């Protein structure tokens with residue numbers, strides 16, 4: 001749907017990359033200064049790169065070789081930035097209808113009522129921006145962007161200025177947007193791995209202006225080569241699970257491909273599908289099925305690859321009945337357990353976080 005090739009130099013910084021998306025939410029991840037905003041600006045038309053090509057749904061927005069450059073206001077893109085940038089003198093309703101003015105005549109997409117419903121804006125319509133919380137402001141900014149009926153939504157760190165609880169408040173709305181059938185592709189910049197693990201369908205990893213990995217979220221998150229980029233504490237697989245039962249003691253049973261897991265604090269209803277984030281540092285490997293452990297979350301796995309790190313650690317790519325997992329163990333454990341590709345062993349999962357929502361489109 002979106003193809004991006006860019007080359008651009010600032011003093012002391014060179015951007016040179018190429019990636020494509022396939023709809024859904026594509027997260028652009030990289031540490032500060034990796035070039036994420038530069039990419040967004042080039043796609044938006046706010047930056048004219050030295051060389052590049054941007055094609056959206058078959059329409060060329062930029063092609064430096066052929067001298068094509070569509071100005072920003074003709075690109076039909078929506079933006080949501082870190083700060084909501086609402087018009088302070090207009091109430092929420094008028095901020096929203098301002099967006100609708102920019103919708104091309106006859107364009108298809110969500111209408112006012114749909115957007116108000118999707119983002120839960122009804123109680124806010126008569127409020128002034130100054131009276132809204134940060135999360136509420138971002139919901140209005142998102143609504144305004146949707147009402148322009150863009151072909152692509154660009155979101156640059158939309159949650160970065162929010163505190164933890166406000167972030168949690170807005171995430172379900174972004175999930176609704178992803179799953180709600182609008183079919184609007186989103187390029188989503190973030191340097192928060194938890195946010196990306198929860199929201200993204202695809203992941204593009206940047207470092208120092210270069211592309212380091214791109215692909216389906218499940219694949220990139222479970223790729224041992226991505227560990228240094230994501231950070232050893234944040235790296236870990238994301239997988240889908242079906243909620244099967246909730247027990248009275250607070251544990252819920254979830255099914256993944258390789259078996260069942262018992263997890264606390266699962267709010268999602270029985271029958272729903274959730275995302276599990278399993279940090280690499282929360283996976284322990286054993287050659288034999290362990291017995292008498294306090295953890296009941298043990299899956300039979302096969303070692304796919306052993307990826308030594310620069311330090312004392314190693315990342316181990318695992319297949320759990322087709323789901324991908326990632327474990328981080330010491331180089332000494334690799335030797336002692338004689339971990340090799342193809343080996344069958346057991347993964348003990350110490351902890352996971354659970355997010356509602358479906359993926360796998």
Ligand SMILES: Nc1ncnc2c1ncn2[C@@H]1O[C@H](COP(=O)(O)OP(=O)(O)OP(=O)(O)O)[C@@H](O)[C@H]1O
Pocket residue numbers: 010011013030031032033034035036037038039191
């Ligand atoms: N207009 C500019 N002039 C000169 N250098 C720039 C300009 N814009 C960006 N840069 C440099 O390009 C590099 C990438 O910046 P960019 O804002 O794209 O990174 P980022 O990944 O979005 O970072 P952050 O997460 O901190 O926002 C940085 O080194 C930055 O200083």
